[in-house]
Amino acid sequence: MSVPPPLLEVEGLTKRWPGTTAAAVADVSLAVASGERVALVGASGSGKTTLARLILRLIEPDRGSIRFAGRDLLALRGEALRRVRADLQLVFQDPLAALDPRRRVGAQVADPLRAHGLVPRTGRSAAVTALFERVGLDPALARRYPHELSGGQRQRVAIARALASRPRLLVLDEPVAQLDVSVKAQILDLLERLRREEGLAWLLITHDLGAARAASDRILVMAEGRIVEEGPTAAVLAAPRAPATRALVAAELRLPPPPERPDQPLTAPSVSPRTM
């Protein structure tokens, strides 16, 4: 077969915390292809955050393997690991916790450019401006501190910083959970635009089925450390089989159905317009 190897390939990954009986992550296997959008959903305590931290090598697994672009991630050390990290970036739920409160956000977006030696010193300011524009931020905001930005602006800064090293895979850990609905839609649309422009793939970790529907083609459902259901997002959420998936779908808050014949759209003033 001439199918290219997946970008990320996880096999038999297991992590048990000391002093606990059940494994937080138990024999999990998954794959993400180049350019693919995969969601990993589950309730609190299902193990999805531990799995993400294992994939990013923030913690070490007890067993299992992680391959990224064909290379054994767990065997990499030093410079080789650093180079892979440029390709594999994380966006956190709470950008305020991920950003240094004492440094201007522009300098923080420049950090990966310096760390990975991607842009010479003289070009960094222009590169930061370009990154700000790519994520829809006014470059003038680069001089602000994190607390001087709104929640949506901070998440855009975190995305700009993750994009700086031109990654191939983003691990998005609840990237919109703390945002208002209108800001959530802006960030999800931004991520999709960037994915198309840059050929990104992502693993979206969330408990929000709306975010999973909007931002994934394939979904993995986790419960008690295991993947209990997997398939095309729309099909799995329309006809969930595993009890954990059913519980998530049943708990989702849904609006009452819209009327069959919606109101006349508001296209023009329906009161007499004032002559101007």
Add this chain to the structure above:
Amino acid sequence: MRLVPLLELRGLSVRLPAEPVPVHALRGLDLELLPGERLALVGESGSGKSTVLLAIAGLLPDEAEITGGRRFPALGREPTPGRDLGLVLQDPFASLDPVLSVGEQIGEVLVAHRGARWAEARRAAVVLLGRVGIAEPEARVDDPPHRFSGGQRQRIAIAMAIAAGPRLLLADEPTSALDTVVQAQILDLLDGLVREQGTALLLVTHDLAVASRIADRIAVLYAGRLVESGPAFRLLRSPRHPYTRALLAIARALEAGGGEPLAAIPGAPPEPGAELPGCSFAPRCPLASARCAEERPAWRGHPRDGVACHLVGS
């Protein structure tokens, strides 16, 4: 016969001192809540929705400039927080003391506001813990808050808020820090409790789906002003204001999926100190005309079912 409202806000404006310019958090808010009514106040960050709750509870900082008024006609006096008003916050840790047992904290409300003795208060705390869905409440009543999960802590905060049997429960994003499954459980719990006790509920949220689960009536706040309010079934089925329509379109697109862009509302709400002569939503509104930017739209329709938009006939 007209019901006497439990709460009446008339032209409520709140200005909070801030640098570089004061924040005009509320700009002339009229709102009414009937006894037993469940109202969701929907708005995004900076809309002023949390300020409304603080103003009702009398918890605004001393330096806040408040004009207009709040009255409690059905109560006939100034409410006492804890007794007449219960408050549930987004983060239950903000209302729970980390050192005291949950039984002591619930009991304290009964001792302070219902004149209970400690022995009765502890027994009542066990009953309340059971009512909010804590399993084996006798075994848990002496545990401190950190022995409970996030969802259980929110249940305990709710037990404290309802302990004295308040007429009005104020809830500020009570479920937005919780995961989907727990969120639905907590909303159903709140719903059941206020129905049983006939308590009025004012719930503040940014999420219309949360509002639709629990509210009889929904009021939409934008940049410190109401833009629309009405019975939940009317507002969710035929929203009138372009902002309400845009919020609903996003929520429905997230429910439907399908890979289309979400039609996010472009831009951001005005800066909190900004003074706009016209409609605050006009800079982001796809339908705005020159009039919208110049002239503030008056409220059209009934105070409990109406809209502030030049484009909507009354």
